[in-house]
Amino acid sequence: MTIGERLLPEFDIEMQNTRRMLERLPKGKAEWKPHEKSMTMGYLAAHLADIPNWITVTMEQDELDFNPPGGEPYQTPTFVSTEGTLAAFDAVLPKARAALAGASDASFMANWSLKSGGQEMFSMPRIAVYRSFVMNHMIHHRGQMSVYLRLTGQPVPSTYGPSGDEGTM
Numbered sequence: 312m313t314i315g316e317r318l319l320p321e322f323d324i325e326m327q328n329t330r331r332m333l334e335r336l337p338k339g340k341a342e343w344k345p346h347e348k349s350m351t352m353g354y355l356a357a358h359l360a361d362i363p364n365w366i367t368v369t370m371e372q373d374e375l376d377f378n379p380p381g382g383e384p385y386q387t388p389t390f391v392s393t394e395g396t397l398a399a400f401d402a403v404l405p406k407a408r409a410a411l412a413g414a415s416d417a418s419f420m421a422n423w424s425l426k427s428g429g430q431e432m433f434s435m436p437r438i439a440v441y442r443s444f445v446m447n448h449m450i451h452h453r454g455q456m457s458v459y460l461r462l463t464g465q466p467v468p469s470t471y472g473p474s475g476d477e478g479t480m
Contacts, residue, residue, distance in 0.1 A: 313414070315413065326363065328453065328470045329362075329400070331470075332359070332457060333359060333397055334397065335460050335467070335468060336396065337352075337460075337464075338393065340353075341353030341356075345458070351390075352456075355452060356393075356456070357396060358452060360400035361387055361399070362452070363407040363449075364403050365444070366410055367403070367407050369437060369441055370410035370413075370418065370437065374423060374424040374425070376425075377425070377426070377427045378428045379426075379428075380428060380429045419437050419438040419441070420436050422434050422435065425440075425444070
């Protein structure tokens, strides 16, 4: 069994947990944020829904430049609605899962780089990029979303154990 195949159960659980969080997005709260320095709920939701795309990019490319010289900078998709965000999230999962499952062990050990304006921000083995830059990043923002949901009176779904709103996992 390859590294990618071994990561699939975790991928499936984390994507399911993320989807459950996105399902709770309240209507009319896309511009809400808990603090002036915080991102809006809509932006956070769009960002969360887009992160699985990064798996495909990480596994199929050797680098990503968020602001390539002479090119268009990367843009987080715009939040339109809860349904649209869920549809966007669901649409990227099969390709991300396939990229993970189809990756060779050697490709996980190869370096991958993140750049901005042609300048390297970091370079590390793909397995570390997958774990830290993609999965941990998504889990971090999912935690933020759970706080946003709580502060706007929405029920918070269970993830790794019961939440205050759901006694089951």
